[in-house]
Amino acid sequence: IRCTSHIHGKFKTNTRFQKHQNKTKDLRNILTSEEGMMGDFIEISEIDLEGSRAFLKKFVGGPGKAGTKCALDCGCGIGRVSKNVLFPVFETLEMADMMEDFLNHAHECYLGDDADRVECYYCYNLQDFTPPLNKYDVIWMQWVACHLTDKDLMEFLIRCKASLRPNGIIVIKDNMARQGCKLDPIDSSLIRHLDIVKNIIYKAGLEILGVERQQGFPEQIIPVWMIAMK
Numbered sequence: 001i002r003c004t005s006h007i008h009g010k011f012k013t014n015t016r017f018q019k020h021q022n023k024t025k026d027l028r029n030i031l032t033s034e035e036g037m038m039g040d041f042i043e044i045s046e047i048d049l050e051g052s053r054a055f056l057k058k059f060v061g062g063p064g065k066a067g068t069k070c071a072l073d074c075g076c077g078i079g080r081v082s083k084n085v086l087f088p089v090f091e092t093l094e095m096a097d098m099m100e101d102f103l104n105h106a107h108e109c110y111l112g113d114d115a116d117r118v119e120c121y122y123c124y125n126l127q128d129f130t131p132p133l134n135k136y137d138v139i140w141m142q143w144v145a146c147h148l149t150d151k152d153l154m155e156f157l158i159r160c161k162a163s164l165r166p167n168g169i170i171v172i173k174d175n176m177a178r179q180g181c182k183l184d185p186i187d188s189s190l191i192r193h194l195d196i197v198k199n200i201i202y203k204a205g206l207e208i209l210g211v212e213r214q215q216g217f218p219e220q221i222i223p224v225w226m227i228a229m230k
Ligand SMILES: C[S@@+](CC[C@H](N)C(=O)[O-])C[C@H]1O[C@@H](n2cnc3c(N)ncnc32)[C@H](O)[C@@H]1O
Pocket: 036, 037, 038, 039, 074, 075, 076, 077, 078, 079, 080, 081, 096, 097, 098, 099, 102, 124, 125, 126, 127, 141, 142, 143, 144, 147, 148
């Protein structure tokens, strides 16, 4: 873990910014905006967020459910999910993405006053990132599991499990292939069938608590599913 004084200086005192030497070449050119986070599908962002809020509600708050103290948004981009799904529920957030520009934009512009409730920004590839132990009530991974190999995803999930607080959960929300595995030629992501993702989750020693398909998306786009696990 390396803190760059350059970035550190720009951040408010309650905020830590940790940066890892980024060895992965970013081959994409994603805009620092909601459009950039959503590819060509900005018009479905609100439906997506509403589906996420409803799914999260089932597992958070109340006896035996996850708490509402702290969440981690993995592959957070500029914080679209943090702002619209996680901040309304959790006291504090932490955010992880391999793109420093996205984290800067989240902190300086996109999150507004909510940025004060971000405890730490981690500029890491998830495959190199070990989240702190026993810290999070919810770890949210949206449209980022598809950028990890099977092995990296399984190992990251194992590390995530160790970073959950009691009753804490992990949520993966991602594109799922109708059959087998497909490589997305635009961003080189891997679109897996739901059963393949479930297998990786089981191999990581996690228990699946709920699985739901995102409703309301146009038929022509790849199905998006949400999986909650602990
Ligand atoms: C399609 S965007 C989704 C952003 C956000 N989760 C959302 O739903 O709005 C994918 C994000 O994952 C990040 N990402 C891709 N591969 C990653 C990796 N290996 N480690 C960390 N972040 C990664 C990208 O930088 C980008 O911000």
